[in-house]
Amino acid sequence: MEQAHEIQALAQEIHMVAMRAPAGVSQDPEASKRLRQLSKNLTSCLQTPDQVVMSTAYSGLKLACVRIAINMRLFDTLTRSDGPLGVKDLAKTCNADESFVLRVGRMLVEMRFIDEMDGGFSANAVTKHMTIPSVEAGMKIHFDQGFPILVHTPAYFEFNGYQVPISEDDSPFKWAFNTTDDVYTHWSKQPGVMETFSVFMQGMFQSSQWLAPTDWFPFDEVCFDSFDQARGDGYSFVEIGGGKGDRMQALVEKYPNARGKLLLQDTPAVIEDIAKSSRKLSCRIETMAYDFLDEQPITGAKTYFLENILHNWTDGVCLKILANVRQAMTRGYSKLLVSNIVMPDSGASLAETGLDILMLLCTGGSQRNDEQWHNLLETAGFRIVKIWMPPGAGNGVIEAAVDLGRQSVECPKAVSEVEVCLKE
Numbered sequence: 001m002e003q004a005h006e007i008q009a010l011a012q013e014i015h016m017v018a019m020r021a022p023a024g025v026s027q028d029p030e031a032s033k034r035l036r037q038l039s040k041n042l043t044s045c046l047q048t049p050d051q052v053v054m055s056t057a058y059s060g061l062k063l064a065c066v067r068i069a070i071n072m073r074l075f076d077t078l079t080r081s082d083g084p085l086g087v088k089d090l091a092k093t094c095n096a097d098e099s100f101v102l103r104v105g106r107m108l109v110e111m112r113f114i115d116e117m118d119g120g121f122s123a124n125a126v127t128k129h130m131t132i133p134s135v136e137a138g139m140k141i142h143f144d145q146g147f148p149i150l151v152h153t154p155a156y157f158e159f160n161g162y163q164v165p166i167s168e169d170d171s172p173f174k175w176a177f178n179t180t181d182d183v184y185t186h187w188s189k190q191p192g193v194m195e196t197f198s199v200f201m202q203g204m205f206q207s208s209q210w211l212a213p214t215d216w217f218p219f220d221e222v223c224f225d226s227f228d229q230a231r232g233d234g235y236s237f238v239e240i241g242g243g244k245g246d247r248m249q250a251l252v253e254k255y256p257n258a259r260g261k262l263l264l265q266d267t268p269a270v271i272e273d274i275a276k277s278s279r280k281l282s283c284r285i286e287t288m289a290y291d292f293l294d295e296q297p298i299t300g301a302k303t304y305f306l307e308n309i310l311h312n313w314t315d316g317v318c319l320k321i322l323a324n325v326r327q328a329m330t331r332g333y334s335k336l337l338v339s340n341i342v343m344p345d346s347g348a349s350l351a352e353t354g355l356d357i358l359m360l361l362c363t364g365g366s367q368r369n370d371e372q373w374h375n376l377l378e379t380a381g382f383r384i385v386k387i388w389m390p391p392g393a394g395n396g397v398i399e400a401a402v403d404l405g406r407q408s409v410e411c412p413k414a415v416s417e418v419e420v421c422l423k424e
C-alpha cells in the first residue's frame with residue numbers, strides 16, 4: 001500500500017517536471033542531461049522485455065510511417081494549422097483516403113510525432129522539428145538509401161564470416177546496390193540524392209545537444225594567430241570535403257578578422273550545387289572542385305580541416321587521403337585538424353553507436369577511439385599534438401602535425417594492399 005502511494009507521488013512529480021521542461025529545465029543543459037538519464041533508467045526498469053523487443057521489431061514500420069507522412073506533407077500541414085485538424089480535413093489536404101490517414105496517424109501518435117486531439121490530430125514539438133529541411137532530408141536519406149542496405153546486411157555478414165570490411169571494394173552498401181562505386185559516387189549518379197544528403201549534413205537532426213567545433217574550439221589560436229602570409233599559397237584554412245560550406249560560413253561569422261585566404265573543397269557535384277544555390281556563402285570563402293584521393297593542389301596552408309570525412313572510410317582509404325594532405329603541408333608550420341567522433345571506451349550514445357554502424361554498412365568506415373586515432377595518424381606519418389574534447393556531446397578535434405622524425409611509413413597488415421606513398 002505504502003509502495004503504491006510512493007509510486008503515485010513519484011509519477012506526479014515526474015509529470016510536474018515534464019510539464020515544466022519546455023520552458024525551464026530544457027534551458028539548463030546539465031539539468032536536462034541528468035533528467036534524460038534518469039528517465040532512461042526509469043524507462044529501462046519499467047519496460048518489460050517483450051515491450052523492448054516489440055518496439056525494436058516495429059522500428060521499420062515506424063520509419064515507414066514517418067516517410068509516408070513526409071510524402072503526404074502531413075507534418076507541414078499540421079504545423080501550419082492554427083489548431084487540431086479533423087481526420088477528414090487532414091485527409092483532404094494530404095490528398096489521401098480518410099481511413100489511411102487515421103491508421104498512419106495512430107502510429108505517429110504512438111511514436112509521439114503528432115498528438116491526438118478533439119477526435120483529430122495536432123502538431124507537437126516533434127511535428128514542428130520534422131519540418132526543418134535538414135531533419136526531413138535526414139529521414140529521407142536514412143529510409144531511401146539506408147533501408148535497402150539493412151535488408152541485405154545479415155546475408156552479407158554471414159557470407160563474409162562476420163568480419164569488419166577491410167577493403168574499400170567491399171561493403172554491405174556495394175553488395176546491396178550491386179555497384180563498384182563508393183557511396184558518394186553512387187549517390188551523385190542518382191538524381192537529387194547528393195543534394196538531399198548535403199541538406200541533411202547542413203543540420204543533421206538539428207540536435208541542440210550536439211556541439212559544433214565552432215561553438216568551442218579555439219580556431220583563432222590554432223589556425224589564424226600564427227598564420228604567415230609569406231608561406232605557401234596564402235591560405236590559412238582549407239576545408240576538404242566541406243559539403244555545402246556550413247562550417248566555413250560559421251567560421252567566417254565567428255572570426256570575421258581571420259587572416260589569410262579560406263578555401264572549401266568538395267566533389268564537382270557539391271561545388272556545382274553551391275554555385276546554383278540561392279543561399280550564398282560569404283565572399284571570403286573560395287570554392288574548388290577537388291578529389292581528396294588526388295594530389296592536394298594547395299600547398300603550405302596553415303590548416304587543413306577534415307570534418308566527418310575519415311569516419312567514412314577504411315584505414316586504407318584514410319591513409320591515401322592523409323598522404324595527400326601530408327604531402328601538401330609545410331613541415332613545422334601547417335596543421336591538420338580532424339573533427340570526428342572520438343569513441344568513448346564505454347557508454348557510447350545512440351548518436352555515436354548509430355553513426356558507427358552506419359559507417360560499417362555504407363562505407364566500411366568506423367568511428368575510432370583515442371588509440372585508433374593515434375594508430376591511424378601515426379601510421380600516416382603524423383604526430384598528434386592534442387585530442388581536444390568538446391565540453392558536451394559532439395565531435396572531438398584532433399590536432400596533428402607532420403611527424404618530422406618519420407621519413408617512410410609502413411602500412412598495417414589490414415591495409416597492406418593499399419599503396420600509400422608519403423613523399424618527403
Ligand SMILES: C[S@@+](CC[C@H](N)C(=O)[O-])C[C@H]1O[C@@H](n2cnc3c(N)ncnc32)[C@H](O)[C@@H]1O
Pocket residue numbers: 184201202240241242243244265266267270290291292293306307308309312
Ligand atoms: C559526411 S560528408 C561531410 C561533409 C561536411 N564536412 C560536414 O561535416 O558536414 C562527406 C563529404 O565528403 C565529400 N566527398 C566524398 N568523396 C569525396 C572525394 N573523393 N573528394 C572530395 N570530397 C569528397 C562528400 O561530397 C561530402 O560532402
